[in-house]
Amino acid sequence: MEYMITEFASRLSDFATSSPFFPTVMCKALPISTTVLLFLLIFWVYKLGANSIYLVDFVCFSPTSRYRCPFSTFLEHSFLMGIFNEKSLQFQQFILERSGLGETTNLPIGLSYLPPRWTMPFACEEAEMVVFSAVEKLLAHSGIAARDISILVVNCSLFTPVPSLSAMIINKFKLRSDVKSFNLSGMGCSAGVISLSLAQNLLRVHGNSYALIVSTENITQNWYCGNRRSMMIPNCLFRIGSAAILLSNKRQDAARSKYKLQHIVRTLTGADDKSFKCVYQEQDEEGNCGVSLSRDLTKVAGEALKVNITNLGPLVLPLSEQIAYVFAEIRRRIQANPKSKAYIPDFKKAFNHFCIHAGGRAVIDELEKSLKLQPDHVEASRMTLHKFANTSSSSIWYELAYLEAKGRIKPGHKVWQIAFGSGFKCNSAVWQALPSITTACKKGAHNNPWVEYLTQYPIHLPDVAN
Template sequence: MAAEQALLSTEIVNRGVEASGPDAGSVTFSVRVRRRLPDFLQSVNLKYVKLGYHYFINHAIYLATVLVLVLAFGAEVQSVGGPTDLWSKMCDGESYDLLTVIALFGVLVFTVLIYFVSQPRPIYLIDFACYRPSDEFKVSKQDFIDLARKSGKFDEPSLEFQAKILQSSGIGDETYIPKAIMSPANCATMKEGRIEASTVIFGALDELFEKCRIQPKDIGILVVNCSLFNPTPSLSAMIVNHYKMRSNILSFNLGGMGCSAGIIALDLAKDMLEANPHSLAVVVSTEAITFTWYNGRNRSMLIPNCFFRMGGSAVLLSNRRRDFPRAKYQLEHIVRTHKGSDDRSFRCIHQKEDDQRLKGIAISRDLMEVGGHALKTNITTLGPLVLPVTEQLLFFAMLMWRTVFGGPDGSKPYIPSYKLAFEHFCVHAASKNVLDELQKNLGLSDRNMEASRMTLHRFGNTSSSSIWYEMAYLEGKERVHRGDRLWQLAFGSGFKCNSVVWRALRRVKRPTRNPWLNCLDQYPVRT
C-alpha cells in the first residue's frame, strides 16, 4: 500500500502498433506517472492568470471609463467655481460652460447606459431537487459484495479486489444501486437503462415542480446530461413526452461528457437564458449505471463499479426579474477548462471493451496527475474573478519578486487562499483519495470538505449530480446565509474541470423536501 501511494517517476513505455480499430497503425504507449495530484504550489502558468484577468477586464473597462468621466465632469464644474457659480453662469446665458457640462454629462449617461445594456440578464436559481431512491435499493458494502457473488458475474479475485477498493473508498453502508445490476441476467440493456433513467429523472422533476409550484408547460428551456446512456429518442424527448411540455421548448441532450457535465449543462442553459428573455430553464443531471455496469475481470474497469451509485438532480433557473424575491441564488461565474488536446488527458477515462469484449469504463493510472493539472488551470483562471484584491496584490508582489530577484532553492510561490473567496465548497465527490489530495493542495479545512465527504459516504459518486447533493447538505445544515458564495467544482472525462460560483440571495432555511432529512442528524460522521 505504501508503494502504491508513493510518487512514481515518469516512464514512457512503447507497447507496439495498434492492430485494429480507429487507431489502427498508430504507435501505442503507456505513461507511468505519480498517482497523486501534482503540488499546485510548485508552478503557476501565467497565461491562465492572464485569461482570468481578461474575463475580469471585459466588465471592468466600463466602470473605469465611468470613473474617468466622473472625474472630468467634476473638474469641469470646479473650473467654473463650483456648482453654484456654474448655475449662475448658465442662468446668465454663458453657452460655452453650458454646452461643455451638457456634453460631459451626456457622455457619462450614455456610457452608464451602454454598461447596463451590455450586461447579461441575471440568472437566478429558484430551487433544485435531488432524487433519493427508496430503501429497497439501499446496499451496504458487504451487501454489495454478497450480491455480486450471488450474481455469478465475477470470479473470486475480482470480488476480493472490489471489496478492497470499497473498504478504503469513503463510501458508507446506505448507498443505492438498481436491483437489475446484481441479477444473473444481462442488465446492460436499453430497457433496464430506461427504467433507471426514468425513475431517477421523473422522481427529481416531480419534486422540483412541487417545490417551485410551476407547471411543466411553463418551462421554455430543457437541458439534460447523462454521460453514458444515450437512447433514441433522447432523454430530453422522454421528459417532454412524459410531462407533455409545449412544442416550442428548446431542448438539449448532452452525452459522453463525464462527471463535470452538470456544469456544462448549466453553462448551456445560461447562454440560452441570455438569448431568450423572460424564460424558465430546467437542467437535469444523472447517470444510468445499469446500462454501463461492468461484469468482467479488468481491474481498471472494475473501479467505477465500486464508486458509482444511483442518483440525479433537477435545477430550475430563471432570468425573469419577478422571480428574484423567491430565488435562492444568483449565478456569478462559470469557468470551464478542457484538456482534451493532450492525449494522456483524453484517454485517462475511456469507455471501451476488454479482452472478452465486455464494455466498461477504464480508469487510467494517470488520472490523479491529469486531473491535478486540469484543476490547477481552472482555479488559476477563476482566481482573478473571485479572490479579494489584497490576496491578488500579494500574489503578484511575491511572483514579481521571485521573477526579478529569484528565490531560495525549494521555496514556493505564494498561493492565494480560496477560503477567503468562498464560504462554502461543493467539490465533486469522486473518491476519498481525490478529496484528500484536493484538501491538501487547496489548503481547505475539514469543515470546507464536509459536504463532499458526507455526500460520498451517504450517496456515493452520483456523477454530475453529486455537487447538488452537497449543496442540499449545506442547506439541510442551515449553513447558507445571505451574501455567501458557494463554489461548485467538478471534473470528468475528456479531461475537463469546471467551476460555477453562486451567491446566496437570502438565508436558506432547512427545506421541507431534502434528500438528507431522514439522516441529517447523524452527520458528519468519521470516514
C-alpha cells in the same frame, strides 16, 4: 429599486418647486431634468439586471431503502454472478473499504437480480425513476407549470436512448413544442456545470424565460463484467442519483430565488494524451466494455485544477490575494528553481462554502490539501460520498443540498462548485446566496434528500473502514 428611485425623484421635485432658494427658471427646468435623471437611473437598473441569472430552486433524487446496497450485498452479488475471479473479488473489497462510501448507497433494481438484468427496459426504468421524480418535485414546489419552461438541458454521459432523455422529459411533462431542448452525452462527471454554461448562454439571448437542467447518470447498462482492475473501480464507486435545477432570468424571480449565478469557468486539457485517456471507455481483452480509470487520474485532476483556478482567481479573489500571487510568481521565476512550488491563493477569502465533486476519497483529499482547506470545508463532499456515493454530475447538487439542510448558507454567502470529468475537464460554478435563501430552504426542506439523515451526519470517517 424602481419604486425607490421614483419616490426620490418626486421628493426632489417637490423640494425644488417649494424652496425660495431656487430661481423660477430653475423650478421650471428641474422637473424636466429629474425626469431625465429618473429615466437614466431606471435604464441603468434594468441594464444591470439584464444578464442576471437566478437559481430558483433545485431538487435531488431521494432513493428509498428498496435500492440500498451495503458492502455485503455488493460483494455477494459480485461473487454469485460468476464473472469475477478471486483476485478481482478481493480487489473490489479493497476498493470499497478505502472508498469513503457508506453502507446506504443505492444501485438500480436491475442489478439486484441474479443474473443481473442490464437490459434497455431496466435502464429506461432507472432513468425515469431518478429523473421524473426530481423534475416532478421541482415543478410542484416552485409552482412553475411545465409549459412555462422555455429551455431544457439534460446531461447523461453513458446512456443515450432513442428518443433522447430530453425527449422523454418533454413527453412525460408535456412541455411545449417550441422548447429549446438539448441532450449532452459523453461529457463525464463535470457535465452538470457544462449544462449550466449552456443554459446561461441561452438565457442571455432569450429574455423572460425559465430553463430546466437535469443532471444524471445511468448505471444499469454500464456495469463492467470483466477482471481488469482499472475498469472495476467504477463498479465500486458509482451509484444512482440525479438533480433537477430551475434557472430564471426574470427580474421578478429575484425575490424568491435561492442564488444568483456569478461565474462559470471551464477548463479542458484534452489536448494532452495523458489527460485525454485518464478516464476512457473501452473494451478489455475479452471484449467487455467499461470505463477505465488511470493511475494518473489524481495528478491530471490537480493539473486541470491549476489551470481552472488561474482563470477563476482574478474574478473572485480579493485584491490582496491577487497581489500576493503576482509577487510570489515573480519571486519564483527570479529564483529559477524548478522544484519551488507555485503559490496557491487562499480561496477561503473568496468563498464561504465548497462543493467538490464527490468522485472518490483520493480526489477530495487532494483538493483539500492543494487548496489548503479545513475539514469543515470538505465536509459536504465527504458526507455526500458516504451517503450517496459518486452520483456523477449530480454530486455537487447533493453537496449543496447538504449545506442547505444544515442551515449553513446565509444571505450573501458565496459557494464554489468544482466538478471534474473525462476529457479531462475541470469546471467551476460560483453562486451567491440571495436574501431569500433561509426562507426558501425552510419551505423546501421536505424535498431535501438529507432531511431524514440530519441527526446522523456528519460522521467520523476512519482512514480505512474495518
